[in-house]
Amino acid sequence: DISPNEFSVKVNVPVRLEINVQDQGGGCMGTIMVPRLFENPQFLSKGSTIVMDFTPGQKGDYPITCAMGVPRGVIKVT
Numbered sequence: 001d002i003s004p005n006e007f008s009v010k011v012n013v014p015v016r017l018e019i020n021v022q023d024q025g026g027g028c029m030g031t032i033m034v035p036r037l038f039e040n041p042q043f044l045s046k047g048s049t050i051v052m053d054f055t056p057g058q059k060g061d062y063p064i065t066c067a068m069g070v071p072r073g074v075i076k077v078t
Contacts, residue, residue, distance in 0.1 A: 005073030
């Protein structure tokens with residue numbers, strides 16, 4: 001799955017999360033998103049790079065999930 005699967009970022013500072021996809025995703029787990037930070041599910045296509053640009057406006061823990069909400073990791077905003 002995602003490695004590493006935990007990231008720390010600062011509140012109100014722009015973030016660029018780049019994911020180098022190593023394997024083809026399938027089914028529900030074939031997508032990735034960050035609810036409340038990057039709501040647009042992205043498909044995991046082997047060999048592609050997914051780029052998520054966002055600026056977290058509040059401190060807290062934000063799960064990295066598939067489109068159906070299954071947890072894959074976390075972004076900690078401090």
